[in-house]
Amino acid sequence: MKRRAALAGLGLLVAAALLAPYVVMLLTALKPEAELRITPPRLLPVSWRPQNFARVVRDPxxxxxxxxxxxxxxxxxxxxxxxxxxxxxxxxxxxxxxxxxxxxxxxxxxxxxxxxxxxxxxxxxxxxxxxxxxxxxxxxxxxxxxxxxxxxxxxxxxxxxxxxxxxxxxxxxxxxxxxxxxxxxxxxxxxxxxxxxxxxxxxxxxxxxxxxxxxxxxxxxxxxxxxxxxxxxxxxxxxxxxxxxxxxxxxxxxxxxxxxxxxxxxxxxxx
Known part of the structure; x- marks a missing residue:
């Protein structure tokens, strides 16, 4: 039982490490451009900007x-x-x-x-x-x-x-x-x-x-x-x-x- 729990925990850690760059990419895509220059940087956006995706999709x-x-x-x-x-x-x-x-x-x-x-x-x-x-x-x-x-x-x-x-x-x-x-x-x-x-x-x-x-x-x-x-x-x-x-x-x-x-x-x- 302990071995299964340890393997499950290890699997979750590996999955989190693999998904982390994609999560950061998605959260960064939802930030206004000004927030990308904040020091120190923040993980979560202060104001969410899903319009960034619309701007990209409409770009010829x-x-x-x-x-x-x-x-x-x-x-x-x-x-x-x-x-x-x-x-x-x-x-x-x-x-x-x-x-x-x-x-x-x-x-x-x-x-x-x-x-x-x-x-x-x-x-x-x-x-x-x-x-x-x-x-x-x-x-x-x-x-x-x-x-x-x-x-x-x-x-x-x-x-x-x-x-x-x-x-x-x-x-x-x-x-x-x-x-x-x-x-x-x-x-x-x-x-x-x-x-x-x-x-x-x-x-x-x-x-x-x-x-x-x-x-x-x-x-x-x-x-x-x-x-x-x-x-x-x-x-x-x-x-x-x-x-x-x-x-x-x-x-x-x-x-x-x-x-x-x-x-x-x-x-x-x-x-």
Whole structure:
């Protein structure tokens, strides 16, 4: 009993430590700009200003940044899934010459930080005339996130008993039908995990977007909201309000797909 109480207390402390920065961000977003310069600083606002969120949402530039982030996140995630599913399924179910080398090379791509590649990426996209275009960010984010998706989906596909596919073949289901009707529904937790990772990684990407998107109207949220605080303009209240809004899609996404993450990989697939 004491051990359970101690673990519960430790869990609460860890949760409080993880949530504290977000609570501070939310409370700061609700303060008038003048209160942000009070010394010593106060945690709770003296006067609450929810209008900060309305100002940010009505800002045409913020709306543009939000649109760019959504387009890039959704499109790059779709590309990742379309490329990762067949690659992962084929490497999980078929042996072929060079399979190990292919998987190793896929893994090696994760060893290079985007910062180390950003100069080369800028030069390449400049020559292709893709600077300040959706295509540049979509392709880069899809390429960066593809390796993780292939590896995690391959593990899910490999964990599915072959007897399921063999039973489908006996019932007259072809390879494509087996994949779409049997394998993909069973591997849904893995697909959802890959989708979550890819979307959040694209949503949070900063350094490549900062380099490739020099036009203010084509910047995603991560880059655009930094314009609220510069050497000449300092709107900390709007910055914190915009940052709070920026994390909402990620929180909502996790809330919606949480059942898939905790569900069994093949629960109920074999009777």
């Amino acid at each position: 530039e913020f709306q543009s940044w939000l649109r760019v982030s959504l387009v890039v996140g959704l499109a790059s995630t779709a590309l990742v899934v379309l490329a990762a599913v067949p690659a992962a399924y084929h490497t999980a179910r078929h042996r072929f010459a060079g399979r190990g080398a292919f998987l190793f090379l896929v893994l090696v791509t994760q060893m290079f930080a985007p910062t180390a590649l950003v100069v080369g990426l800028y030069r390449e996209f400049f020559e292709l005339g893709l600077i300040n275009t959706y295509a540049a960010l979509i392709l880069v984010n899809a390429a960066f996130n593809l390796a993780f998706a292939i590896w995690i989906l391959r593990a899910f596909f490999a964990s599915i008993p072959r007897e399921i596919e063999e039973a489908a073949a006996v019932d007259g289901c072809g390879p494509a039908g087996t994949l779409f009707r049997i394998v993909l529904p069973v591997a849904l937790p893995g697909i959802v995990t890959a989708v979550i990772f890819s979307f959040i990684a694209a949503w949070n990407e900063y350094i490549v977007a900062l380099t490739l998107m020099t036009d203010a109207s084509m910047r995603p949220l991560t880059v655009g909201i930094t314009s609220y605080v510069t050497a000449y303009v300092q709107h900390w209240d709007l910055l914190f309000a915009a940052s709070t809004i920026a994390i909402v899609p990620v929180v909502v996404l996790f809330a919606l797909i949480e059942p898939y993450l905790v569900g069994g990989l093949t629960a109920g697939s074999v009777k």
